[in-house]
Amino acid sequence: MLIPAQRIWSALSDEVAKLQVQFADSDVDGSAVMAISNGLRLLRNREAGGVAALRVQCDGLDGVLAQLEVMLGTAGSNVMDDLRKLRTQLDVARAQTALPGIEAAWLAALGRLQALMARVNQGGSLAPGAKKAVARILTDWETAHMSAQGAASACSGDDAGATQIDAQKLEAYLRDRFDEPALRVTSFRPLAGGFGKQTILFDVAGEALSGAFVMRRDMSERPSVEGDCHRTRDEYPVLRAMRARGFPAPEALWVDTAHRLLPGGDFIVMRCSPGKLSxxxxxxxxxxxxxxxxxxxxxxxxxxxxxxxxxxxxxxxxxxxxxxxxxxxxxxxxxxxxxxxxxxxxxxxxxxxxxxxxxxxxxxxxxxxxxxxxxxxxxxxxxxxxxxxxxxxxxxxxxxxxxxxxxxxxxxxxxxxxxxxxxxxxxxxxxxxxxxxxxxxxxxxxxxxxxxxxxxxxxxxxxxxxxxxxxxxxxxxxxxxxxxxxxxxxxxxxxx
The missing domain is CATH 3.90.1200.10 (Aminoglycoside phosphotransferase (APH), C-terminal lobe)
Incomplete structure (x- = not known):
């Protein structure tokens, strides 16, 4: 099974997001967590975009060069020849089928455009207003191009934070459920392991609810394996029935299939059973x-x-x-x-x-x-x-x-x-x-x-x-x- 690299990078970014709450400076530019998060985003976007994304960039630059041909007409025949050669070079770049090849051709085209603009600056044939207009065209294009490399991609999972549960979101949910504004979540720990469900241990101090609890949450609205009790809404009545018959099943308190304050999968909340896994x-x-x-x-x-x-x-x-x-x-x-x-x-x-x-x-x-x-x-x-x-x-x-x-x-x-x-x-x-x-x-x-x-x-x-x-x-x-x-x-x- 070949897992696409962008899926690995997307999930890595989600794991880093979970760790950020543990570091006070995680949202500060230059911090280690921020550097890792940004690096993963750049790698993921490069993988997700690939050759197609660079071809789009080539198309965008080709449109800019077409505008420059009109504006630099007075800069001399050499400048016009270089612009035409540059557009031909972009055609060659777009024909590449491998990412390293198109990247190399793209960088070469950028270098040629930079050298061209340096010659235009030295030539003195353009009026100040024309130079300003050329600079504006290139600035608008280049800044958009650079920002796109660090933007959240459609497949990036950067919106995963909306469905991630943290202590603050859980506390708000429980306060609303029990109508108890003073209720507090005093500890919160997602557990590693388990491939079908997300498990979170948490402690609560309150009048309506107090003690140690476990949340068992569906990873998605549609489980990978249907049937049996793979949905928590089906597992819940089994837990209740088994415990009522004296079997050592966890004490399931409630199942929530609405959870408007906690978007994502449905979940069961249980009292934490004593003991350890072996x-x-x-x-x-x-x-x-x-x-x-x-x-x-x-x-x-x-x-x-x-x-x-x-x-x-x-x-x-x-x-x-x-x-x-x-x-x-x-x-x-x-x-x-x-x-x-x-x-x-x-x-x-x-x-x-x-x-x-x-x-x-x-x-x-x-x-x-x-x-x-x-x-x-x-x-x-x-x-x-x-x-x-x-x-x-x-x-x-x-x-x-x-x-x-x-x-x-x-x-x-x-x-x-x-x-x-x-x-x-x-x-x-x-x-x-x-x-x-x-x-x-x-x-x-x-x-x-x-x-x-x-x-x-x-x-x-x-x-x-x-x-x-x-x-x-x-x-x-x-x-x-x-x-x-x-x-x-x-x-x-x-x-x-």
Whole structure:
């Protein structure tokens, strides 16, 4: 996947804008932050404009030269000859197809025009009024040309600040929501990580609202992956329902789909759950509790033996009345095919390998007996909060759906398996009411875990490449995450 350079530079500029609030002199000419911001803008505009922009500049200068031919008619035949040669030189420049070539020809034309004006100044054949008029024409053209190099381009993302949330905007929003002018946001910290949502930690001191909170915000009005609960408005009722059933889900307070004072994506506000993350989707980064094996087994057994989540109503394609009536095999086949078709229909970066692996998946869907279970869909260290040895919260329910409980087991095997005693975990899981799973079924869902992640990563990275998302971290997906996901999926298929 080739991500256009202007997308990288645009996102870099947005990241610099986020940092500016941390530096007192960030808006002062000559400051380091201002210098970086200006440099990125110049680089981005050069990349975005390219050869076409310089051809436009050549056209503009050609029009200026046409005016000068009329005004410098009394300056002598040599001057007129040089003007005609200069216009011919611009024709040569416009014919260039590579940026370095047209830039070199452009600079040479500017140098020739400068030398010409120096000779006109020395010649003394122009009246003072004519010299003044010539100077005005050249000044108007040249200053406009130079300013354009530093202007915000249409694809630059310089209007991203309108949708960026900072402490002041959040405070104004909360004061308005709770009609409490004295309410204060006392800390504000956007979190790194996460590719589908923006996460912000903040503290509030007020009468109507006080304490530590989390905002989970859609990155755009249209998510890269539809279905499941990828929109916060769909994730919110699932969080509420799971917590009401005693599951360690975060306490979701409200979802806002209007947020007139905070333009951008919809968001959920939750109370901050205690604990810390111990790793990423690829595995553990810190020491995990010795009790993790038992904790995971009990948590999944609790989830998979719950009664159908009918109280959320007709929420998604699988969390609906009809979804709970399907067989496990039908749930799996429908879920895989839905994402496959979504991938093909959505704006994506072609991946023949990924499509080939989808073919294997659709040909090998397991059809285990039994009703579907409630699935989290994204179990892993990136979504577990631990407080000491206790699993304090399971985060991010955007992949929640009804299906074969072996799907969650396969995903856990991929994300957590290396850090736990798998045989002991399964023994505890079965003792808690879960069902055993055979090796072929587990392998299928391990492949699916990698393929689903590769699909989401492809769609997210394509959103960034095309300009529908501005988060710079999406640029790493095509060179790091996607190749690893696809290689791991194919290795498991080869084992089969």
């Amino acid at each position: 790793g990423s989707v690829f595995g553990v980064r810190a020491q995990v509790p010795e009790s993790l094996t038992v904790t995971l087994a009990d948590t999944m057994a609790h989830l998979h033996t719950m009664a159908p989540l009918v109280d959320v109503g007709e929420l998604t394609d699988s969390l609906c009345a009809e979804g709970w009536k399907r067989s496990r095999g039908a749930c799996t086949a429908r879920y895989v095919r839905n994402l496959y078709e979504l991938y093909l229909q959505a704006e994506h970066t072609p991946s023949p390998a990924l499509v080939a692996i989808y073919g294997w998946l659709l040909d090998n869907v397991p059809d285990r007996k039994g009703p579907p279970s409630m699935l989290h869909g994204d179990f892993g260290f990136h979504n577990f909060l631990f407080e000491g040895d206790r699993l304090s919260a399971v985060l991010d329910w955007e992949f929640a759906h009804a299906g074969d409980p072996a799907e969650d087991l396969g995903y856990v095997h991929v994300t957590v398996g290396a850090a736990i005693d798998w045989a002991r975990m399964m023994e505890r899981y079965v003792a808690g009411g879960g069902e055993p799973v055979d090796d072929d079924t587990l392998r299928f869902f391990r492949v699916w875990a990698y393929v689903r992640n590769a699909t989401g990563a492809n769609l997210h990275a394509t959103m960034f490449s095309s300009g529908r998302a501005d988060d710079l971290k999406l640029a790493i997906l095509p060179v790091s995450h996607i190749p690893q996901f696809i290689r791991c999926a194919q290795a498991l298929i080869d084992e089969a």
